[in-house]
Amino acid sequence: MKRCLAGEQAMFTKPLEKSKAATIASYKISHILAKNKKPFYDGVMIKECFLEAAESLFVYFKNKAEIISTIKDIQLSRQTVTRRVATINKNLESQNMNDLRDCSYFLLQFDEYTDATDVAQLCIFIRMIFPDMTVKEDFLTMIPLKECTRGVDIYDSFLK
Structure with missing residues (x-):
């Protein structure tokens, strides 16, 4: 009975792992784009x-059909890539804000x-210096300067 139960449970977890792998691949490709x-x-x-490369690369693999099926499951439409990049952006902003809160000094x-x-x-x-004296440099933001580019204009745009 235990073996039977484990077999039935594996039937449900395998597609979930396959779907999770396809989603991770989608995020990685979106990041590269x-x-x-x-x-x-x-x-x-x-x-x-x-898909074209998989046809010739995995000719001698026993699980070629499964590999190609997994590649077909990767979601890479324009809308999906846009959502993925937006999610990555939010995550990076969140990491920057956490680092900014944790740092002792910043430049x-x-x-x-x-x-x-x-x-x-x-x-x-921004360059952040943490209590353990580690340093992290990162891009903070980009602001369009609609008017002049004098020092006072740059300062005012930054404060806004």
Whole structure:
């Protein structure tokens, strides 16, 4: 009876693990797309590449059908990638806020540049020093400068 019960339970946990793995893969691919500034609709093309490569890579594997099925389960539509990147962004912001709360000291660095659409952007970087004297540097935010780029304008934009 125990063996029978374990077999029945495994039937339910295996699809759950497969779905979880597909979701993690979707997040990782979405992160790579965002990090490399690629269009989010490229996720569909990446999935297509995976499927084509899997056909030849896993020819001699006994579980080829299962591997291809798992690749097909990866969600990489434009909307899904957009949601994944937004979730990753919220998580990174949360980590930055937690680090900022935990640090003993912090330094800000401002960098002003003009983007391709001729809009001045203010990038703010932060360096945090923690009680154990470890240092962490990270991108904090980017603020568009709608008016002039004088020191007082940069200061006022930062305070807002």
